[in-house]
Amino acid sequence: xxxxxxxxxxxxxxxxxxxxxxxxxxxxxxxxxxxxxxxxxxxxxxxxxxxxxxxxxxxxxxxxxxxxxxxxxxxxxxxxxxxxxxxxxxxxxxxxxxxxxxxxxxxxxxxxxxxxxxxxxxxxxxxxxxxxxxxxxxxxxxxxxxxxxxxxxxxxxxxxxxxxxxxxxxxxxxxxxxxxxxxxxxxxxxxxxxxxxxxxxxxxxxxxxxxxxxxxxxxxxxxxxxxxxxxxxxxxxxxxxxxxxxxxxxxxxxxxxxxxxxxxxxxxxxxxxxxxxxxxxxxxxxxxxxxxxxxxxxxxxxxxxxxxxxxxxxxxxxxxxxxxxxxxxxxxxxxxxxxxxxxxxxxxxxxxxxxxxxxxxxxxxxxxxxxxxxxxxxxxxxxxxxxxxxxxxxxxxxxxxxxxxxxxxxxxxxxxxxxxxxxxxxxxxxxx
Amino acid sequence: xxxxxxxxxxxxxxxxxxxxxxxxxxxxxxxxxxxxxxxxxxxxxxxxxxxxxxxxxxxxxxxxxxxxxxxxxxxxxxxxxxxxxxxxxxxxxxxxxxxxxxxxxxxxxxxxxxxxxxxxxxxxxxxxxxxxxxxxxxxxxxxxxxxxxxxxxxxxxxxxxxxxxxxxx
Numbered sequence: 001x002x003x004x005x006x007x008x009x010x011x012x013x014x015x016x017x018x019x020x021x022x023x024x025x026x027x028x029x030x031x032x033x034x035x036x037x038x039x040x041x042x043x044x045x046x047x048x049x050x051x052x053x054x055x056x057x058x059x060x061x062x063x064x065x066x067x068x069x070x071x072x073x074x075x076x077x078x079x080x081x082x083x084x085x086x087x088x089x090x091x092x093x094x095x096x097x098x099x100x101x102x103x104x105x106x107x108x109x110x111x112x113x114x115x116x117x118x119x120x121x122x123x124x125x126x127x128x129x130x131x132x133x134x135x136x137x138x139x140x141x142x143x144x145x146x147x148x149x150x151x152x153x154x155x156x157x158x159x160x161x162x163x164x165x166x167x168x169x170x171x172x173x174x175x176x177x178x179x180x181x182x183x184x185x186x187x188x189x190x191x192x193x194x195x196x197x198x199x200x201x202x203x204x205x206x207x208x209x210x211x212x213x214x215x216x217x218x219x220x221x222x223x224x225x226x227x228x229x230x231x232x233x234x235x236x237x238x239x240x241x242x243x244x245x246x247x248x249x250x251x252x253x254x255x256x257x258x259x260x261x262x263x264x265x266x267x268x269x270x271x272x273x274x275x276x277x278x279x280x281x282x283x284x285x286x287x288x289x290x291x292x293x294x295x296x297x298x299x300x301x302x303x304x305x306x307x308x309x310x311x312x313x314x315x316x317x318x319x320x321x322x323x324x325x326x327x328x329x330x331x332x333x334x335x336x337x338x339x340x341x342x343x344x345x346x347x348x349x350x351x352x353x354x355x356x357x358x359x360x361x362x363x364x365x366x367x368x369x370x371x372x373x374x375x376x377x378x379x380x381x382x383x384x385x386x387x388x389x390x391x392x393x394x395x396x397x398x399x400x401x402x403x404x405x406x407x408x409x410x411x412x413x414x415x416x417x418x419x420x421x422x423x424x425x426x427x428x429x430x431x432x
Numbered sequence: 433x434x435x436x437x438x439x440x441x442x443x444x445x446x447x448x449x450x451x452x453x454x455x456x457x458x459x460x461x462x463x464x465x466x467x468x469x470x471x472x473x474x475x476x477x478x479x480x481x482x483x484x485x486x487x488x489x490x491x492x493x494x495x496x497x498x499x500x501x502x503x504x505x506x507x508x509x510x511x512x513x514x515x516x517x518x519x520x521x522x523x524x525x526x527x528x529x530x531x532x533x534x535x536x537x538x539x540x541x542x543x544x545x546x547x548x549x550x551x552x553x554x555x556x557x558x559x560x561x562x563x564x565x566x567x568x569x570x571x572x573x574x575x576x577x578x579x580x581x582x583x584x585x586x587x588x589x590x591x592x593x594x595x596x597x598x599x600x601x
Contacts, residue, residue: 084451091444099437113444120451126563128458129485129594133542133558140450147443151436176508176545 011036036258052108053156060115067123076127083123087116098152107154114145114160135171139181142168146188155199158192161185162205169212178220182213198259200266207267211241218305222298232294233302239278239333240309246271247316247326254320269378272367275329276386279363282356283390284397288349291340299341332359354408360390361412365419372423387416461593465585468516468523468537472582472597485563486572486597488582492516492525492539493560494552499528503548506530510543512555513590521600522581532589540590559584559594572597 015029024032063083094109118141124130125137142164149157165185172179189206193199215234222231245267252264281287296302310330317326340352364387371380391412398405471491492514497503510530516537517526523537532538541555559582564572576599583596 080455084448087451088444088448091440091447095437095440095444098440099434113447117447117451121454124451124454124458128462129559129562130458137454140454144447144450147446148440151439151443 053111056108056112060112063116064119064122067119067126079123083116083120087113087120090116107152107156110148111156111160117141117144135168138164138168138171142185149192150188153192153196155192155196155202158189158202162189166209173216186210203263207245231298232291232296233298236302236306236337240306242271242274243313243329244309247313250320250322251316276363279356279360283360283393285349285353288352289346292343292346292349296341357408361415365415369423461585461587461591462595465587465593468584468586469521470582470584471522472580485561486569488560488562494554495525495528497551497553500553503546506543506546508545512541512543513538514541538590539586539592557592559592562594562597
């Protein structure tokens, strides 16, 4: 996302110079900027907004820490009413700024008011020695932030709400409970993402939360006894989830809206990072041995959910007409899953390991060539880093001893040199 | 006043209602509840974001597994009612039930990770933390190491509220 933001800043600056040099007129400049979702004449004030937000965050943390001092000298009623008045007063300032159509200032005060609201909850818990179920306090804190985030369609307030909701989710999981109403917060955040000017962080938080919630729900459903376990089926579901997310990213990229395109690019980049990290993880022998030895006790539900997610991926890819990566990914996923579930010989792990090392090399080469041909430096450098990381990993963790490692390195060299040769021939044919 | 401002005021009022609700729920047993005394021992003073507190363990925090029927069918967090009897200064365990008793003195708790293979089961009542200024929390832990009594108020539905910690007589 950084490169998109940087591009926008550069474009705004360039277009201003084009107008000054009489290369284009102002109307054309506005049309160009609007095409990329840049509001003409809007100062770039991220630094200012960020500092104000951080300043208010530290004021809130200061109050919450002060509550920790637990001053018995101040009567309970005074402590309680003082903090509640501070919370209400801060919110009233927010409403006052909203009435004056100064929405940014209004949001900043609501953000601070929400922190005081959390401080008040902590104070009540402290005064009355409440310790029955600590996540409840965080839940009410997040829930209190929800209507303000939705009404103001504020990215900052929605991120504040989601951070608290995720904290509540973690605390509930830690105590072995199920956070049933998490989708409510996801729905509210999704509403803000769709109806506001857009927020890359919030968009990613929503996807991460959905993935975590789905995986944890399955853990709860599959759990045996008191303890939660990470089952092998979770990996299949996670891969399928990212396939659906990738399809969704391709669909977003086809939209005319610049925000949708940005979200599509962002999600696509994170899906790519997931694939690379997963493939690196699977370039070791241990994970394959664990997967081969897994019980696979939940195959029907796993198959159904995986199929559902892949159907979703296929639908998005069909309407966005960007078939190739998804088809290749599906064939690889399907053949690996069938072979993995079909075998119970731990010795087969080495075959999976070698194949996935080759795939990792293939991915690196594909990213380097793709990065050069499309002029996307991110892809190019990701490809270079992938190959270097892979070389380091294989040097530390040799496959089949020194001789096996040397053969693997020679095979990788063959793939790289072959790719370089192909690339040169392709460039020459393009030039002719 | 615009529609947006009115909606924001409603949202802020909702936040205040949450605070008032929490306050009333927490204080209600202290206003209307019946006083009981439970044997306790401060385990360990902790310092978290919420401040310093003494972690309390009660005699009724660990209950013999024989008090529970069909332990394997009970979930983590299951609400249980602990029946109490007053034989001396402190209230003591008299039985366990999953249904709210219609009479007698009882306290509501939540079963923690039930496991039929264990000899005892752990119950949490929400009165395991006694918040105090740092020095007081440390002093409390030192002074009451040999045993203490927690003054607790019980509401009609068995919800307990911790009022004070006193040395055992």
